[in-house]
Amino acid sequence: MDLALLRTFVTVHRAGSFTRAAALLGLSQPAVTSQLTEITEAGLDRDSVTRTLHFAGPPEFLAERALPALTPLIAQGLSIRTAFGPAEELLSGLAAGHHDLTVTTTRPRGGLLTATPLCDEEHVLIAAPHWAAELGGTAVLQAGGARVLDTVPLVEVHESLPLIARYWSAVFDAKPAACAAVIAADLRAVLSCVTAGAGLAVLPRYLCADALDNGQVVALLDPPVPPLRTYFLAVRTGTLGLPHIARAHEWLLRTAVDW
Structure with missing residues (x-):
């Protein structure tokens, strides 16, 4: 192995992040990630022993985006085991060593975990077309505000109405x-209920884009500045020195540019 690449590998491992490693090496962050990618690609391809990535996050995001994005790494010798759950629970599991890589909407604090912004998701207020007709259209809703929606049942993932409350x-x-008329702990189930006419919901656009395109649901509002939520990619500090974790981490960051 090139000694310069080895030095980069060791520095990233000790620093715990690409940004700190780049500062220590006097290189740009893209240069560091490029060198580490070269190392990990060679390591995964050369090593016949399967490397297992313990990957955790929201079930919908992993199913629709993250897991399909990691599929090319399977051919390079990576195996994946997933876990789903609330953000705080998954971050605790990451800190305890139960997971290697976690997608979360909560930025972890302290030095034990390192988080990198992965992507932003736009939230959309949706309902079946007949509800939009009953409400009188977007103009009525814009003029009347939230009170116009009081007659429409709410569909959510939790009793605390995390997505709806944030949007409101x-x-x-x-x-x-x-309160919510329907609680479904998976956003895909929320979308199914809304499509069937159960009421309104707030969902990430990536999850309901097809339903919007084919007319199964409609966006009730188009605010000038739509609410956004950031996803983070979290690891235990220092574990990016492990090739299979670093490779998956870098691959997701590259893919997320198009999300």
């Missing part, structure tokens, strides 16, 4: 007036 605060500067 950002767009209407208000709190939801009602």
Whole structure:
């Protein structure tokens, strides 16, 4: 192995992040990630022993985006084991060594975990077309605000209404007036309920884009600044020195540019 590449590998391992390693080496961050990618590609291809990545995150995001993105690494000798759950639970599992890589919407604090922004998701207020017709259209909703929606049942992933409450605060500067009519712990189930006409929901655009395109649901509003939520890619500090973790981490960051 080239000694310069080996030095980069060791520095990333000790520093715990590409940014700190780049500063120590006097290189740009893209140069460091490029060198580490060269190392990990060679390591995965050369090593006949299967390397297992313990990967955790929201079930919908992993199923629709992250896991398909990692598929090319399977041919290079990577195997993947997944875990799903709430953000705090998964971050605790990551800190305890149960996971290697975690996608989360909560930025971890402290020095034990290192998080890198992965992508932003736009949230969309959706309902079946008949609800939009009953409400009188977007113009009525824009004029009347959140109170116009009080008659429409709410569909959410949790009793605390995390997505709806965030949207109401950002767009209407208000709190939801009602409890959820349906609680489904998977956003894909929320979308199915909304498509069937159960009520309205707030969902990430990537998850409901097809349903919007084919007319199964409609966006009730198009705010000038749509609410966004950031996904982070978290690891235990120092573990990016392990080739299979570093490779998956870099691969996801590259792929997420197009998300």
